[in-house]
Amino acid sequence: xxxxxxxxxxxxxxxxxxxxxxxxxxxxxxxxxxxxxxxxxxxxxxxxxxxxxxxxxxxxxxxxxxxxxxxxxxxxxxxxxxxxxxxxxxxxxxxxxxxxxxxxxxxxxxxxxxxxxxxxxxxxxxxxxxxxxxxxxxxxxxxxxxxxxxxxxxxxxxxxxxxxxxxxxxxxxxxxxxxxxxxxxxxxxxxxxxxxxxxxxxxxx
Amino acid sequence: xxxxxxxxxxxxxxxxxxxxxxxxxxxxxxxxxxxxxxxxxxxxxxxxxxxxxxxxxxxxxxxxxxxxxxxxxxxxxxxxxxxxxxxxxxxxxxxxxxxxxxxxxxxxxxxxxxxxxxxxxxxxxxxxxxxxxxxxxxxxxxxxxxxxxxxxxxxx
Numbered sequence: 201x202x203x204x205x206x207x208x209x210x211x212x213x214x215x216x217x218x219x220x221x222x223x224x225x226x227x228x229x230x231x232x233x234x235x236x237x238x239x240x241x242x243x244x245x246x247x248x249x250x251x252x253x254x255x256x257x258x259x260x261x262x263x264x265x266x267x268x269x270x271x272x273x274x275x276x277x278x279x280x281x282x283x284x285x286x287x288x289x290x291x292x293x294x295x296x297x298x299x300x301x302x303x304x305x306x307x308x309x310x311x312x313x314x315x316x317x318x319x320x321x322x323x324x325x326x327x328x329x330x331x332x333x334x335x336x337x338x339x340x341x342x343x344x345x346x347x348x349x350x351x352x353x354x355x356x357x358x359x360x361x362x363x364x365x366x367x368x369x370x371x372x373x374x375x376x377x378x379x380x381x382x383x384x385x386x387x388x389x390x391x392x393x394x395x396x397x398x399x400x401x402x403x404x405x
Numbered sequence: 406x407x408x409x410x411x412x413x414x415x416x417x418x419x420x421x422x423x424x425x426x427x428x429x430x431x432x433x434x435x436x437x438x439x440x441x442x443x444x445x446x447x448x449x450x451x452x453x454x455x456x457x458x459x460x461x462x463x464x465x466x467x468x469x470x471x472x473x474x475x476x477x478x479x480x481x482x483x484x485x486x487x488x489x490x491x492x493x494x495x496x497x498x499x500x501x502x503x504x505x506x507x508x509x510x511x512x513x514x515x516x517x518x519x520x521x522x523x524x525x526x527x528x529x530x531x532x533x534x535x536x537x538x539x540x541x542x543x544x545x546x547x548x549x550x551x552x553x554x555x556x557x558x559x560x561x
Contacts (some may be wrong), residue, residue, distance in 0.1 A: 211423075211426065214426040215422065215425045215426045215429055218426050218429040218430050218433055219429055221433050222429055222432055222433045222436065225433065225436035225437055225440055226436055228440060229436055229439060229440045234461075234462040234464075234467075234523065234553050235459040235460065235461055235462060235553070235554065235556045236456070236459055236460070236462060236523065236524075236551040236552050236553035236554045237456055237458065237459060237460070237551065237552045237554060238460050238521070238549070238550075238551045239549075239550050239551070239552065240548050240549055240550075241539055241542060241543050241548040241549075241550060242543070242548075243543065243546070243548060244543050244544065244546075264532070327532050327536075328532070328533075329531060329532060329533030329536065330531050330532075330533065331531070331532045332528060332529055332530065332531065332532065333454060333472075333526045333527065333528060333529070333530045333531070333532050333534075333535055334454040334528030334529065335532075336532045336535070337454040337455075337456055337528075337552055337554060338454065338456075340456075340552070341456040341457060341458050341554075344458040345457065345458050348458055371461075400536075401532065401533060401536055
């Protein structure tokens with residue numbers, strides 16, 4: 201039997217074809233990178249309990265008006281100053297919390313006319329329906345950075361590491377829970393609890 | 406005897422390109438696997454606001470709600486007021502709640518209590534719309550929300 205040689209297929213253009221496909225996928229790919237600010241909404245509460253009285257000095261009122269102007273405690277403020285103002289307010293520690301403990305880790309000015317204790321300090325945000333979502337996020341972001349700044353400071357002091365790194369480690373080990381770490385994170389969260397209330401925007405007539 | 410004459414007229418030997426397709430295919434497969442084709446087409450403008458205090462989003466338990474002014478090609482038909490988009494269509498406010506409930510019901514059971522609603526809202530949208538959506542989400546008892554944002558540099 202004579203051996204017939206099969207003519208070999210020329211694979212020279214294989215690279216071209218593959219390149220074509222590669223470029224198509226390169227162009228259509230969007231590597232997803234969704235990140236954002238996580239928030240919990242308050243559940244709907246139908247019970248008719250009158251909310252407890254909160255002293256005005258424990259409230260940090262932020263208002264955004266329809267022109268996206270920012271008012272903090274009734275005064276105009278630039279967005280860049282908001283973080284520091286919030287830190288000053290939260291970290292004030294002028295008096296005691298509900299259990300009568302004074303804030304021994306606060307480094308604020310202990311001004312009697314500002315917040316008593318981080319436990320009691322509440323940030324309220326009121327915005328106009330016509331203000332922009334961008335401004336709202338900017339404010340949320342500044343407030344969050346104020347909280348993170350304080351929490352990070354305490355994490356450095358107590359556990360000698362950054363708060364961010366603790367959260368990251370928790371995220372990494374989500375399948376084998378590290379009780380100690382969770383406890384530490386909770387401690388820090390309790391030192392500066394995130395108390396942010398949003399009031400209903402006024403209805404536009 | 407030219408048959409056995411060796412070619413010695415200099416020049417570098419050509420580099421074999423035989424493995425080039427293999428390399429390219431390797432890259433190709435990487436991108437094919439990494440690619441996520443958009444499953445919804447945007448009907449609204451969606452310039453996300455910047456933020457730096459961000460957390461990662463868990464994809465497996467997230468439902469997206471878009472809001473913003475209608476995109477260029479829909480402006481004539483729907484005007485410039487901000488609209489809400491779920492999946493592939495504009496919806497009214499009262500359709501938000503059923504859509505959210507349906508999404509939660511379709512989730513695997515262990516993820517249902519941990520559902521996150523990702524709000525992709527355009528920077529220039531009026532905050533009133535976001536507020537209305539949040540009210541609807543409260544009614545639907547989906548309380549974890551995430552304002553999806555453009556992550557800036559952390560140290561800014």
